[in-house]
Amino acid sequence: MNYDVIITGSGPAGSTAANLLSRKGFQVLLLEKTIFPRKKICAGGLTPKTIKLLNEIDIISYKELFSDTVNIKKIIGVKVFLENLSYTGTFEGDFGATVNRKYFDELLAKKAVKSGAKLIEAAEVFEPILENGCVCGVKYKKVENSLVFVKEARAKIVIIAEGASSPVTRILSGFNKHHLVRAVNTICEPPRPGEKEHFEFYFDKTLLPGYFWYFPFVSGKEYGFAGFGLEKNVNLKKEYFQMHEKYLNGVKVLTKPHTWIIPCDYPKKIAGDGWLLIGDAAGLANPVTGEGIYYAIKSGEFAALTAEKALHKGNYSLNTLKEFKILIDDRFKKEYNLSKVIKKLLPLGFHKAFFSAAARKKGILEKFMTGDMDFNKISIRKILKYLFFITFIALFFHGCGTAPAIKEEKKAYYPPYQSYLYYSQGALLSRNWLFDEAIEKYKKALTLDPESEVINQTLASEYTRIGKPDEALKIYDKLSSLSGDLKTLLQSAAFYIENDKFDRAIEICSRIIQKEPISPDAYFYLGNIYYKQDKTDEAINMFNKVIELDPKADTTYFNLGLAYGKKGDFNSAEKNYKKAAEINSEYTSPVFALGLLYQVQGQPEKSIEVYKKLLSLSGYDARVYKNMGLAYGQMKKYKESIENLKKAIELDSSDLDSLQRVAVMLYQEKDFNGSLEIAKTLAASDPNNADAYQIMGSDYTELGKKDEAIIAYNKFVELDFKNPLGYIYLSYLYAKNNEQSKMIPLLEKGIKIIPDNIDLLLYLGGAYYEIKNYEKAEAAYREILKKKENDERTLYSLGVLLEHTAKYEEAVACFKKVIAINPRYADAYNYAGYIYADRNEKLEEAVSLISEALKLEPENGAYIDSLGWVYYRLGKFDEAQKEIERAVIILKKSGYEDPTVFEHLGDIYSVKKLSAKAKEMYEKSLKQMENTSVRRKLDELKKSESK
Incomplete structure (x- = not known):
């Protein structure tokens, strides 16, 4: 079946996109590499804006969310602790929550299925299907009867939502170098249940820019999540216990610390012909707090909107899907840039001043710590900076194991001589991978002996091998209807299971059991069927019947391990893997699966012990060394990690993925x-x-x-x-080398190759602005507006340029258009109002505009200065003095002193005859930046004093 959209990964991002698109009537396939309920290592914090978003897009209502008191804990605010200081902020009108991620992710996936999406679990997507450079589907692996089957699914659009380390993410975007936040957490039991109702953050100077946290959580009785995230290369678990003893003394630790990695870089290449990246695959997480659930859900919403539009247009190329990047940029780019600046400053002692200032204004502290601040309205210098990421692989396994060997009938049937000759020739060709030629020989053999079950079975197997299941089906339908041979019936059942024809397979297995009630093979196949149908308990019952009949069935113990793992009973899964390996010391599949089980549960030490045992067995060396390298990486033992990855490369020189991981890891080190x-x-x-x-x-x-x-x-x-990023990186290097003459031609070259990329045009306009070529800067901005007339970023940049070139009315018109598009764009209100104030015109309107800006950002020092300047123009000198003095204080607390603000305050003091203070302000202004006008005012003031 061809789908409208395939989504790989059913976390919050993927399930949200699947839900929204399915509601619109689109055919959506959701592929999940694990099996629900899946374990997800995460603090599980839902911010108020996340809960609001879930309600707004009709995924989970407030009532439904908070009605579950077992898996959901209501949070009323945040607490921030800085050594001997603490600040508390309470959410206004809304609540946050902590959730059980195992429950939450499964709930989102079920809601997507309820809306009409099809979910396939244990589907390992490993490669996109490309036609003429456009993604039109994916290939994925399914383990069935111990065999790995490669399957394909096709769609008009593919949305990748399974993480930044997934193979498809790396193939399509090259986004495999991550700026990482390393995190660790445990589950705790406080001594006094119910006393904690806040997200708690502890900014210890040894962790900066990371932090220690405690999130209260309910599950039958009171529990909490505790942990921390940081970028330093330390023993996370050892560091955790030190922080726990320091800040949570008396809180009992119930589980061992589990570690995980959060990729949080600003999205780069996240769209292409026929595909989109969302959630972790796009690196969407807050760089300061590491919060990612909101970003995942919001990107899922944006992806659904973009895909819906593309599907209606019938155009799935980058020209249409690039709108997704525009939506992401508009919502998150400025937020990310500012967060990165804050994160860089925290270790420098900025944290105390920052949180002290934030705590003074109601609502700021909690909004910042939960990501609820509207960063798009905060004016900062644009930061052109690139960061690289180290990738982390989420390991998994799925499917069922090899079937037990089927006992041969005592009498082997051989066809007549001539047919046997063709049969033998076909077998020889098949062994040499000449399958089409082999099939022709088998056909000739069958014409001479059409009733031969041996030839029919072999021909059906060859058709299956070359991907012609319909031809194989004709043969198996005939064989299974007429034959009473046990081997023939079992082979037919295996084929039907492989092709998801479960009713027919169950019918055949029932016939086998009637004929031979003690046949373990039929029960084994029934177990496989129930496993694939998600009837885990029935599957376990069937596998246990096999064990009763054959206590040495090593493969069945392995499959029992898989079934228990699917059910979430990891202890039983571990027990059965070990039993399978005990029965057959040469059976490596359960041993390898045991290592993976430990690794995905965040127990890399145990997985390494298992992998070391596997090294004595043949056939696994390269894979084992690679997984050991990744396990050591989980433990932050990078030296050992690199050593093992290099051994994997020595054994498999084609493993360029490991080679690239080593390069990135060394860079990170x-x-x-x-x-x-x-x-x-x-x-x-x-x-x-x-x-x-x-x-x-x-x-x-x-x-x-x-x-x-x-x-x-x-x-x-x-x-x-x-890829526009290459042009941007090079432009940055040219700028650092003062080679602006090369920077602009490079951007122009990129625009010719990617003419529809608005970002390159925007950077080009900025480059021309910096070298004061205002005419070309304006031309670049206006070219963008031809493509997207309501692009508020471009309109704002154009307004700034027009004001700088004294085209004041046009500048104000641009800012007012920005306001019409986005009524919460505070900078636009302020800039328009300041132009009026500076030109001493429309002063009442200026007051109105700047007041709107201050409603949105009451503690913005630049806006307060603008308001004070309007009062000055109106002759309200006392009000002007009060506001601009406040602006100076606020700006100083943020670590910034503005020469224009000092000049304004000097003018006010001067008109109020406060000469000493005026002189002081003018001198401060000149200290920041030389200015002819200010110098003249200072000289005149000194001259008047000397008279």
Whole structure:
């Protein structure tokens, strides 16, 4: 079946997109690599804006969410602790919550299914299907009867929502270098249940810019999540217990600390021909707090809106889907940039001043800590900075194991001589992978002996192998209807199971049991059927019947482990994996699965012990070393991690993924020379690997080799010339080298190749503005507005330029258009009002405009200065003095002193005959920046004093 949309990953992002699109009547396939209920290591915090969003888009109502007191805990606010200080903020009118992620994720997926989406679990998506450069589907793996079957699903649009480390994410976006927040948490039991109702954050100086947290949580009795996130390379679990003893003394730890990694970089390449990236796959998480559920759900909503529009238009190219990136930028870009600045400043002692200032204004503290602030309305200098990420693989396993060997009938049937000759020739061709030629020989054999079950079975198997199940089905329908042979019936049942024809398979298995009630094979197949139908208890019953009949059935113990794992009973899963390996010491599948089980549960130490045992067995070395490397990475033992990944590469030189992981890990460890050498090896092995040159460019940049970095990034642009990031990175390097003459041609080249990319045009306009070529800057902005007339970023930038070139009326018109598009764009209100104030015209309207800005951001020092300046123009000098003095204090607390604000205050003091104070303000202004007008005012003031 062809779908309208395929979504890979059923976390909050994927399930939201699936739900919204299914409601619109679109055919949606949701592929999940694990099996629900799945374990998700997460603090489980839902901010008020997340809960509001779920209610607004009709996913989960307030009533439904808070009616579940077992899996949901209502949160009334936040508490922030700084050494010996503490601040508390209470949510106004709304509540936050903590949730059980195992319950929450399954609930979202079920709601998507209820809306009409089809969910397939244990489906490991590993590759996109490309036709003429456009993604039109995915390939995924399903383990059935111990065999790995590759299946395909096709759709008009594919949405990737299974994380930044997924193979499809890496193939499509190259987004496999992550700026990571490393996190650890446990479940705790406080001594006094119910006393905690806040999200608690502890900013310890040893953790900055990370923090320690405690989130209260309810599950039958009072529990809580505790943990912390940071970027430092430390033993997270050891550090956790130190923080726990320091801040949560008396709170009992119930579980071992579990660690995980949060990728939180600003989205780069997240859309292409036929595909979108959302949630963790796009790196969407707050860089300061690590909060990601809101970002996941919001990106799922944006993806659904974009896909819906594309499906209605019948156009699934990047030209249509690029609107998703525009939505993401408009909502999150400025928030991310400011958060990164704050995060950089926290370790420098900024945290005390910041939280002290935030706590003074009601609503600011809790909004900042939960991500509820409207960062898009905060004016900051644009930051052009690139960050790279280290990837983290979410390991999983699924499917059923190999069927027990089927006992042969005592009498083997051989066809007549001539048919046997063709049959033998076909077998020889098949062993040499010449399947089509083999089929022709089997057909000839069958014409001579049409009733031969051996030839029919073999021909059906060949059809299955080359992907012609319909031809195989004809043969199996005939065989299963007429044959009474046990082997033939079992092979037919296996085929029907593989092709999801479960009713027919159950019918055949029932016939086998009637004929031979003690046949373990029929029960084994029934167990597989029930497993695939999500009837886990029935599957376990069938597998246990096999064990009763054959206590040494190692494969059945393995499948019991899988079934218990699917049910969430990990202790029983572990027990059965161990039993399977005990019965058959050469059976490696359950041992490897046991290692994976420990790894996905956040127990890398145990998984490493298992993998070391596997190294003595053949056939697993490369995979084992790779997984050991990843496990050591989970433990933050990067030296051991790199050593094992290198061993995996030695055993499998084609494993370029591990090679790239080593390069990125070395970069993360600040071994830039080592990372550079690996990146060079990667480029030599795969000359078309753009990511290799991106890593090289970052290494050269860190090593201070700007010229080499420019060469590497030029190669990155050459190989991935449709990726706007390459042009932006190079422009940044040219700017650092004061080579503006190269920066602008580069951006213009990118625009020719990607003419519809608004971001490049916006950067080009900014570049022209910086070199004071205002005519070309204006032309670039107006070109964007031809493509998207209501782009508020461009309208605002154009307004700033027009004001700078003395086109005041046009500038105000731009700002008013921004306000019409987005009534909460505070900067636009302020800028328009300030123009009126500075020109001493329409002063009452100026007061109205600036007052609107202050309603949105009451503690914005620049806006307060604007209001004071209007009062000055109106002759209300006392009011003007009060406001601008307040502006100076607020700006100083934020670490910024504005020369214009000092000048304004000096003018007020001057008109009020406060000469000493006026002189002081003018001198402060000149200290910040030399200004002819201010210098003249100061000289005149000194001259008047000397008379």
